[in-house]
Every structure is written in structure tokens, then in C-alpha cells.
Amino acid sequence: MKILVAVKRVIDYNVKVRVKADKTDVDLSNVKMAMNPFCEIAVEEAVRLKEKGIADEIVVVSIGSKACQEQIRTALALGADRGIQIETQESPDSLSVAKLLAKVVEEEQPGLVILGKQAIDSDNNQTGQMLAALLDRPQATFASEVVVDGDKVKVTREIDGGLQTIELDLPAVITTDLRLNEPRYASLPNIMKAKKKPLDVKTAEELGVVVKSGITLLGVEPPAERQAGIKVSSVAELVDKLKNEAKVVS
Amino acid sequence: MSILVIAEHDNQVLKPVTLTTVAAATQVGGDVDVLVIGSGCQGVAEQAANIAGVSRVRVADHADYTHQLAENTSKLVVSVAQGYTHIFAPATTTGKNMLPRVAALLDVNQLSDISAVVSADTFKRSIYAGNAVATVQSCDAVKVATVRGTAFDAVAAEGGSATIEAVGEAIASQRSRFVGEELAVSDRPELTAASIVVSGGRGMGNGDNFNILYALADKLGAAVGASRAAVDAGFVPNDMQVGQTGKMVAPDLYIAVGISGAIQHLAGMKDSKVIVAINKDEDAPIFQVADYGLVADLFDVIPELEAAL
Numbered sequence: 001m002k003i004l005v006a007v008k009r010v011i012d013y014n015v016k017v018r019v020k021a022d023k024t025d026v027d028l029s030n031v032k033m034a035m036n037p038f039c040e041i042a043v044e045e046a047v048r049l050k051e052k053g054i055a056d057e058i059v060v061v062s063i064g065s066k067a068c069q070e071q072i073r074t075a076l077a078l079g080a081d082r083g084i085q086i087e088t089q090e091s092p093d094s095l096s097v098a099k100l101l102a103k104v105v106e107e108e109q110p111g112l113v114i115l116g117k118q119a120i121d122s123d124n125n126q127t128g129q130m131l132a133a134l135l136d137r138p139q140a141t142f143a144s145e146v147v148v149d150g151d152k153v154k155v156t157r158e159i160d161g162g163l164q165t166i167e168l169d170l171p172a173v174i175t176t177d178l179r180l181n182e183p184r185y186a187s188l189p190n191i192m193k194a195k196k197k198p199l200d201v202k203t204a205e206e207l208g209v210v211v212k213s214g215i216t217l218l219g220v221e222p223p224a225e226r227q228a229g230i231k232v233s234s235v236a237e238l239v240d241k242l243k244n245e246a247k248v249v250s
Numbered sequence: 251m252s253i254l255v256i257a258e259h260d261n262q263v264l265k266p267v268t269l270t271t272v273a274a275a276t277q278v279g280g281d282v283d284v285l286v287i288g289s290g291c292q293g294v295a296e297q298a299a300n301i302a303g304v305s306r307v308r309v310a311d312h313a314d315y316t317h318q319l320a321e322n323t324s325k326l327v328v329s330v331a332q333g334y335t336h337i338f339a340p341a342t343t344t345g346k347n348m349l350p351r352v353a354a355l356l357d358v359n360q361l362s363d364i365s366a367v368v369s370a371d372t373f374k375r376s377i378y379a380g381n382a383v384a385t386v387q388s389c390d391a392v393k394v395a396t397v398r399g400t401a402f403d404a405v406a407a408e409g410g411s412a413t414i415e416a417v418g419e420a421i422a423s424q425r426s427r428f429v430g431e432e433l434a435v436s437d438r439p440e441l442t443a444a445s446i447v448v449s450g451g452r453g454m455g456n457g458d459n460f461n462i463l464y465a466l467a468d469k470l471g472a473a474v475g476a477s478r479a480a481v482d483a484g485f486v487p488n489d490m491q492v493g494q495t496g497k498m499v500a501p502d503l504y505i506a507v508g509i510s511g512a513i514q515h516l517a518g519m520k521d522s523k524v525i526v527a528i529n530k531d532e533d534a535p536i537f538q539v540a541d542y543g544l545v546a547d548l549f550d551v552i553p554e555l556e557a558a559l
Contacts, residue, residue, distance in 0.1 A: 248503040
């Protein structure tokens with residue numbers, strides 16, 4: 001089975017973003033970028049399925065400017081076999097990404113598409129679901145366990161009340177939750193080898209998708225600042241403050 | 251303006267987050283209809299009909315919708331979407347699972363987790379783990395959005411008198427099947443709706459030590475949450491996780507115990523009215539957002555706090 005994994009280049013998760021002074025957007029100049037943590041988990045899961053003999057090829061796709069080839073190389077170093085970069089302007093919207101991925105899926109015919117459940121920049125949590133809808137394929141979102149059995153896959157999902165298990169017929173789309181696995185680190189020899197792995201570049205036009213958005217970003221503002229609080233020295237003082245000053249406990 | 255709100259329920263009880271989603275819809279203005287999708291959910295439809303400000307309740311009641319799988323429920327929503335300018339669902343795992351499929355089938359984008367209604371086509375939402383608030387305008391024919399429950403005040407659950415009508419054909423989910431579920435059982439209030447939340451982090455040390463938080467929570471009538479570190483370490487189940495990738499809470503009082511305050515955790519709780527931090531590391535980032543901080547060993551002060559209340 002072929003597995004397709006979509007990865008996104010985003011700001012490193014440890015970086016605290018700042019809003020630009022003119023409040024048009026967040027300031028991404030000179031900040032550290034990395035692979036979206038949920039995408040790393042998706043790559044890891046695909047590699048594990050290959051190690052189990054379930055997958056025979058892993059194709060990794062990223063959409064954006066040339067810079068995202070860095071994240072494709074990272075995925076190749078982690079064990080993916082080849083990469084595809086789809087050249088577009090920076091950060092197209094989820095629907096455009098889903099349409100581009102749908103074209104790649106039609107070409108590649110993977111048995112499984114694995115994506116992260118959300119990107120930590122836009123926090124949308126949409127692409128996997130939209131892709132599944134466009135392909136009319138079943139989906140398992142927020143996966144914390146994936147068991148492939150023949151032409152079916154059993155997925156445990158993290159839902160609000162606990163866990164839910166569903167079974168899908170392949171081909172299917174899965175989005176990863178944090179607890180699915182612990183991604184490995186790429187070793188130096190694997191990073192060197194990854195440089196030789198094939199990486200195709202396509203454009204949105206070649207795939208016949210018009211990247212546009214029905215959504216316009218009007219502005220960005222920093223979140224409301226919290227007033228600096230005080231340190232109390234004892235439990236008694238804390239209880240007194242909560243009862244008499246904040247009045248949140250009676 | 252005509253808005254369809256998708257109800258959150260478990261086939262028995264309408265979940266309170268439906269009321270906050272209706273509140274967001276009411277701010278858009280116009281007729282608000284509620285769609286109940288489920289099986290044996292007539293009781294839920296009646297509860298929905300009582301919600302203040304709802305004009306119609308539309309019910310798709312069929313065994314195929316028992317577990318609200320995304321594949322068939324999204325098609326059902328599209329089949330009843332005709333005529334609506336807005337389709338809203340709560341930003342719960344059910345809403346997040348299904349609504350992007352609806353948007354894609356309608357060939358429109360989706361706005362995720364909106365926290366304010368500026369106008370009928372302009373909304374606010376948090377990005378970058380809550381470190382920026384974006385104002386976005388949609389020119390799509392239908393505005394499809396999930397609504398952050400903690401950002402709106404619930405409308406009254408009583409006082410409405412909406413009509414109830416059956417809609418939609420049964421659509422079977424052929425290539426996706428429900429196998430089973432494991433739901434956490436708790437007598438404490440629901441995390442996202444509780445007025446007080448007590449949360450523990452890695453500093454709790456192990457799962458058994460959470461018992462002192464449970465005792466404190468029961469004294470306060472509070473829900474118990476956790477940081478990702480506590481969940482990953484296996485101290486507590488994942489449905490207790492508060493943060494960017496867990497639940498968003500905004501209680502009157504949030505007590506963070508043994509939690510350092512990583513960006514991802516703060517994303518889920520920094521809209522709380524009053525934040526208390528108890529941590530023995532006085533440099534922990536949590537103290538930068540806490541209204542009241544106590545630098546002390548949690549194992550000394552939590553039992554003391556419980557006794558003092």
C-alpha cells in the first residue's frame with residue numbers, strides 16, 4: 001500500500017509570535033520555522049506502517065514556497081521515500097490545500113492519506129476532513145491508534161468524552177492526534193541520504209487548481225493582556241483574597 | 251439572514267454548548283433554526299424547541315445517525331443547507347469532525363472556532379495558540395463556522411417555542427462504521443462548562459496524587475483538568491487536557507497546580523476570570539498570567555487549601 005503524508009512548514013512551536021506594529025498580520029520575519037508537530041506524528045505513523053510491512057511506499061507532500069522543501073527533506077530523513085512540493089503563494093487556505101491534495105491523491109492513488117489534525121499556526125483543523133469530503137472517502141480524525149487489517153483500518157479517536165473506535169474501508173483519510181506516537185529524530189546519515197531522494201516540484205496550475213480564498217484577513221491584534229497579578233505568601237492569604245477580593249469562592 | 255445551528259447532544263440530552271452556539275447565531279441576526287441529527291433523539295428536539303430565540307427545530311432521526319459519523323451527517327447537512335446564509339456548529343470534536351466536510355461539499359471555506367461576531371460576514375478567531383486574534387471576512391455564499399463555546403454567553407434554555415419538523419432522508423455511512431467507545435465517567439461538572447476548574451500538571455508526580463486535586467475540586471464543586479504533560483505521562487485520561495490541542499475553558503476561577511504554563515496550555519485557559527497558580531518554581535511562566543500566585547510545594551498547600559475552604 002502507498003501512503004501519502006501531507007506536511008506543513010510552520011513557526012516553531014516554542015516561538016511566541018508577535019503581531020506586526022501595523023496590525024496587518026503576525027511577524028514571521030526571522031523566526032524559526034519547523035515541521036508542524038502534528039505532521040511529524042503523521043510521518044512517524046506512516047514510517048511505522050512501512051516498518052510493519054503494511055506500507056511499501058511513503059510519499060510526502062508539502063504546499064507553499066520553495067522553503068517548504070526543507071520540511072519535505074526532514075520527512076525524507078525520517079523515512080519517507082519521495083517528496084512532492086506544490087509551489088503556491090504563502091499559506092493558501094484549507095480548501096485550496098484540500099483541492100491540491102485531492103489532485104495528488106488522484107494521481108498517486110494512495111491507500112491511506114495521513115495528515116496532522118491541525119496546523120499550530122492557523123489552528124484550523126479542517127484540511128483532512130475537506131480532503132476526505134472532496135474524495136468522498138471515509139475519515140478518522142484525531143487518531144490516537146491506527147490498526148490496518150487487510151483492506152480495513154481500525155482507528156481509535158480522541159473525542160470530548162473519551163475515546164471512540166471506528167472502522168473504515170480503505171482507501172481512507174486519517175488525521176493524527178498528539179498521542180498517536182512519539183516521532184523519532186532524524187540521524188545524520190539519514191539526513192545525508194534524504195538529500196538524494198527524489199523531490200518533484202509541481203505548480204497549482206499544472207494540477208488545475210485555482211488557489212483563491214473566500215476569506216480575507218482584515219487584521220490581527222494581540223490578545224487582551226492580563227493584568228500582572230500578585231504573589232501571596234500563605235494559603236490563608238490566598239483563601240482570603242479569593243473570598244474577599246476576587247469573590248470567586250464563598 | 252437565516253442561520254442553521256447544528257445541535258450537540260448524545261441522543262438523550264442537549265449539550266449546553268448548543269446554547270452558546272445559538273448565542274453566536276443570534277448575534278448575526280435573522281432566523282435561527284436548530285438541526286438535531288441523531289437516533290431516538292425526539293427528546294433532544296423538544297429541548298431544542300425550548301431554547302429562547304430559535305424559530306424552527308429540524309430533526310433527522312434515523313438509526314444511521316446514531317453516532318453522528320462525519321461521512322453521512324455532512325451529506326445530510328448539505329441536503330438541508332439550501333436557503334441558509336450561515337451554518338454554525340459548536341467547536342467540539344463532533345463539530346470539528348463534521349463541519350469542514352460540509353464546507354468542502356458546499357465548495358466554501360470554514361471559519362474555525364470563532365470567538366466574536368463582528369458582522370454577518372466578519373468574525374474574530376484566535377490563531378497561533380491564542381497569541382493573536384485575527385479578524386476575518388468571508389465572502390463565501392454560505393458562512394460555515396464552528397463556534398468557541400467559552401466566548402459567548404449561553405442563551406436561555408427555556409422560553410422558546412419553536413416548531414419541530416422532520417427533515418432529510420436517511421443516508422447510510424457505508425465505508426465507516428462505529429465499533430465502540432470508552433467514555434470517562436465523572437460526577438464532577440463538565441470541564442468546559444464548570445465555573446471553577448482545578449488543573450494538575452507534571453508536578454503532580456503520578457496519577458494517584460491527583461486524588462488531592464479531586465478532593466479540592468469536590469470541596470469547590472469544580473471540574474478537574476490537566477496539562478498535556480500530565481496526560482502524556484499517563485496520570486489522567488486525555489479528555490481532561492486543557493490547551494491548544496485539548497479543551498478551551500474560561501471559568502470564573504482556574505487553579506493551576508504544578509503546571510509551568512507553556513504557550514500551548516495557556517491557549518486553553520487564559521480567558522479565565524481569575525487565575526491562581528501554585529508552583530514551587532517561582533520563575534514558572536504561569537505566574538505571568540496568574541492573578542494570585544503561591545510559590546510553595548503543592549503537596550503541602552493543596553490539603554491545607556482544601557481544609558481552609
